[in-house]
Amino acid sequence: MPWCEPCSRYFAPSAMTTDGACPACGKPIDAPLRRRSSEAPTLRDLSEMSGERAPWHFKLLMAALVAYLGWRIIAPFVD
Numbered sequence: 001m002p003w004c005e006p007c008s009r010y011f012a013p014s015a016m017t018t019d020g021a022c023p024a025c026g027k028p029i030d031a032p033l034r035r036r037s038s039e040a041p042t043l044r045d046l047s048e049m050s051g052e053r054a055p056w057h058f059k060l061l062m063a064a065l066v067a068y069l070g071w072r073i074i075a076p077f078v079d
Contacts, residue, residue: 002029 002011004022011022011029021028 004029 002013002016003009004011004025004027006027007022007024009022009024015023016029017023017026019028
């Protein structure tokens with residue numbers, strides 16, 4: 001979130017002026033790149049911005065869930 005040091009306040013990107021300045025004092029705010037509202041970010045863009053990947057235990061949990069649900073689908077037909 002953008003932070004204005006002189007005002008000691010956080011601002012939503014939509015609350016800043018069009019040139020990226022604080023609406024109260026007019027000084028420029030260091031903020032992430034703003035997008036036009038017509039450009040929705042994709043999941044790939046969001047993952048690249050954060051630089052983080054899913055942890056290994058989450059991937060293991062998803063693999064176990066897929067295996068379990070697959071077995072629940074196949075089990076009634078196996079005798």
